[in-house]
Each structure stands twice: as structure tokens, then as C-alpha cells.
Amino acid sequence: MGLLVDGVWHDNWYDTGSTGGRFERSAAQFRNWVTADGAPGPSGRGGFEAESGRYRLYVSLACPWAHRTLIFRALKKLESHVSLSVVHWHMAENGWTFAPGDGVIPDPVVGAQYMHQVYTAADPKYSGRVTVPVLWDTRRKTIVSNESPEIIRMFNGAFDALPGVDASLDLYPTDLRAEIDAVNARVYATVNNGVYRAGFATTQEAYEEAARELFASLDWLEDRLSRQRYVAGNRITEADWRLFTTLLRFDPVYHGHFKCNLRRLVDYPNLWSYTRELYQVPGVAPTVRLDHIKRHYWGSHRNINPTGIVPLGPEIDFAAPHDRARLRAAA
Numbered sequence: 001m002g003l004l005v006d007g008v009w010h011d012n013w014y015d016t017g018s019t020g021g022r023f024e025r026s027a028a029q030f031r032n033w034v035t036a037d038g039a040p041g042p043s044g045r046g047g048f049e050a051e052s053g054r055y056r057l058y059v060s061l062a063c064p065w066a067h068r069t070l071i072f073r074a075l076k077k078l079e080s081h082v083s084l085s086v087v088h089w090h091m092a093e094n095g096w097t098f099a100p101g102d103g104v105i106p107d108p109v110v111g112a113q114y115m116h117q118v119y120t121a122a123d124p125k126y127s128g129r130v131t132v133p134v135l136w137d138t139r140r141k142t143i144v145s146n147e148s149p150e151i152i153r154m155f156n157g158a159f160d161a162l163p164g165v166d167a168s169l170d171l172y173p174t175d176l177r178a179e180i181d182a183v184n185a186r187v188y189a190t191v192n193n194g195v196y197r198a199g200f201a202t203t204q205e206a207y208e209e210a211a212r213e214l215f216a217s218l219d220w221l222e223d224r225l226s227r228q229r230y231v232a233g234n235r236i237t238e239a240d241w242r243l244f245t246t247l248l249r250f251d252p253v254y255h256g257h258f259k260c261n262l263r264r265l266v267d268y269p270n271l272w273s274y275t276r277e278l279y280q281v282p283g284v285a286p287t288v289r290l291d292h293i294k295r296h297y298w299g300s301h302r303n304i305n306p307t308g309i310v311p312l313g314p315e316i317d318f319a320a321p322h323d324r325a326r327l328r329a330a331a
Contacts, residue, residue: 002095002116007125009116011093013303014200021203022210023196026129028147030122034135034154036161041154048137048144050158052081055144056109057151058118058134060087060096061289062296064192064245065148066133071241072155074283077166081159087115087132089292091300095130103289109138119143149184152238171238179232183239187231190217192246199258199304207259215262218271225270228327235330240278247275251314252290253297257304266316279318288318 002011014023033041038049057073059066073082086105087096096115098106110121116130122143135144135151145151153172160167172180190213197210221243224231232239246254250265266272279285298310 001091001129002093003129004116004119004126006127007120007123009094009114011095016200016202016206019206021201021206023200023206025193025196028131028145029126029128030134030143030146031150032144033150034144034158036158041150043150044145047140050162051139052162053083054137054139055081056083056085056136056138058085058087058107058115058132058136060089060091060132060296061103061287061292062089063132064249065131067245067248067287068148068241069133069135069151069155070287071245071284072152072171072238074287075166075171075281076155076159076169077164078155078159080164081162082135082155085109089296089299091296096132103292109136149242152241156238171236171241173235173237176232176235176237180237180239183231184242186217186220187239187243187246190214191221192242195246195250195254195258195260198260199254199301211260211262214260218263218268222268222270225274229324229329230274233330234328236278236281244275244278247271248279248288248318249293249297251316252294256311257297257301273322273324276318276320276322277324280322285319 001013002009016023032044032048034048034050034055035041036050038047040046057069059070073079084105085107086103088099088101088104094114098104098113107118110118112118115132118134118136119126119130131146133148133151134146137144156171159165194210194214194217198207198214201207201210221231228234230236230240231243247265254260255264265275294310298305299308302308
């Protein structure tokens with residue numbers, strides 16, 4: 001995981017020496033919004049009108065942040081309107097690449113071999129981490145956004161007037177926004193980012209701090225899901241999908257690779273059943289590539305797993321029956 005400095009690529013890992021061994025995630029720098037009429041969104045500049053075929057989404061099938069955008073693209077039925085590029089699962093000295101591989105979809109927009117070339121096509125002097133997802137505007141030839149929570153909100157509503165889009169599906173409903181935002185805040189800090197804070201920590205103190213906060217939140221979620229079907233109430237919202245992509249990766253990767261091993265996901269009856277229910281929502285399973293997920297984490301992070309050996313297990317059946325129907329769901 002390198003970075004660009006004034007448009008020049010550097011193969012540098014995160015600096016935890018200056019943070020007491022703590023991993024600190026950099027803020028996204030491209031924060032524009034696609035809107036129905038091109039008006040400015042909550043941040044950035046305007047001029048990004050929702051049009052069919054204008055935008056391209058760049059993702060890794062291994063990355064949980066990118067995965068949530070793929071899920072929204074599928075659930076909202078945006079596949080014919082927002083095109084897709086998929087990077088290779090292995091991330092080494094050149095960062096994310098478009099090297100040939102099963103499931104890789106090359107970049108026809110700027111002809112990039114490396115994801116960092118997409119960033120410098122938008123800003124030749126860009127400085128910062130090169131991450132996915134990225135939403136690219138083919139008309140203005142620039143990055144709209146590389147902030148996944150904002151991309152999913154664009155997908156949730158900006159394109160609803162286009163033909164075939166499921167405008168009836170609202171994953172950020174007005175009446176639940178306060179609850180969704182509150183859940184998202186805790187889940188992001190202690191679960192979504194918490195697994196990375198544990199896995200990328202370079203001191204015992206930093207690791208234990210992150211791991212204990214992570215499992216305190218998993219315990220909180222387990223209790224919450226014993227009383228209600230979804231994390232923000234009785235219907236699926238963006239808060240569920242933001243959590244789901246981390247839970248899906250928990251036992252195959254985070255439990256072992258990131259030392260998040262106080263408990264497994266399957267040790268939480270409600271969280272495990274809930275994860276299976278979300279996986280079985282029509283359109284979601286095709287977005288899941290466990291081979292990309294396992295090969296990326298176990299094979300790319302040689303500072304954590306020096307041999308690069310990818311474990312065979314665990315064997316997990318996300319398609320197994322679940323018992324979530326015992327709790328009330330919205331009609």
C-alpha cells in the first residue's frame with residue numbers, strides 16, 4: 001500500500017512510528033457528488049449530473065469499502081448505467097494493479113496499468129494514498145469521489161430517474177437517518193476500521209486497545225440483533241450493508257490474519273444468522289469473491305504474513321438457512 005507524492009509513486013507502508021503503533025486512516029480527498037440535476041452536493045463542487053453511461057466505478061473485490069458500493073450498484077439496478085473496472089487481488093510494490101486475473105476488469109478509460117495512474121489522470125500532482133472505490137466521470141475526465149460512504153448515498157438516490165433503476169428502494173430513509181448515522185459512527189470507528197486498527201497495529205498497547213473496542217462493539221451488535229431484525233430498526237438500511245462487508249470477511253481473514261481472535265463470527269448466533277440473511281438478499285451473493293478476499297489479505301500483507309501462504313479454511317456456508325424471520329421486518 002504505497003502513496004503518491006506530487007504525482008510520483010512511492011512504495012511506502014503506513015507510518016505507525018509517529019502514532020504510538022496506531023494505524024490512522026487518511027481522509028479521502030475527492031469529495032464531489034453526483035446529483036440528479038448536477039447541483040453541488042454536501043461537499044465539493046457541482047456539475048456532476050446523473051446520466052447513464054457517464055460514470056465508471058473502480059473497485060477491488062477484496063476490499064470491504066469497495067464492496068459496499070458494488071452491493072448498492074446491484075441492489076439499485078445500476079449495472080447498465082454505471083460501468084465497472086476491477087483491480088487484481090494482489091497488492092504489492094505498485095499498489096492496486098490491473099494485471100490479468102480471474103475477475104479483473106481492465107481500465108479502458110485512461111488505459112491504466114496501475115490504479116495510481118487513474119489518480120494522476122485526475123490530478124497530475126496528487127499526493128495521498130491510492131484507494132478504492134473510485135467513481136470516475138468519463139465526461140470531465142476526473143474523479144468524482146473516492147469516499148465509499150458518499151458513493152453509496154449517491155447510488156441510493158441520484159440515479160433514480162434513469163430507466164430500470166429501483167427508485168422504490170431507499171436505504172437511507174428520512175425517518176431512520178438519525179439512528180443510521182449513530183450506528184454507522186460506532187461501527188465505522190470500532191468494527192469497519194477497528195479490524196484494521198488491530199491488524200496494522202505495531203505495538204501491543206495499540207493492538208489490544210483496538211481489539212477490545214472491536215469485540216465490545218460486536219457484543220453490542222449481538223445484543224441489538226437479538227431484539228431487532230436489522231441494526232437500525234425493522235428494515236434493511238445502509239447501516240446493515242456497511243457492517244455486512246466487514247462481517248463477511250471476519251472469519252476468513254480478520255480473525256486470523258488481523259489477530260481479531262477473541263471470538264469468531266460464528267460464535268455470535270445473532271450476528272452469524274444476520275450475516276447469512278444479508279448474503280442471501282437477491283443480487284448480493286454475485287458481488288462476493290472469497291478467493292479475491294483471501295488472496296489479497298493473506299498474500300499482499302507480507303509484513304503480517306511473510307510467507308504469503310493463503311489458508312484453505314475456514315469452510316463457511318453463507319447460504320445456509322437463517323432464523324431471522326422470527327424477528328419482525330418492515331412490510
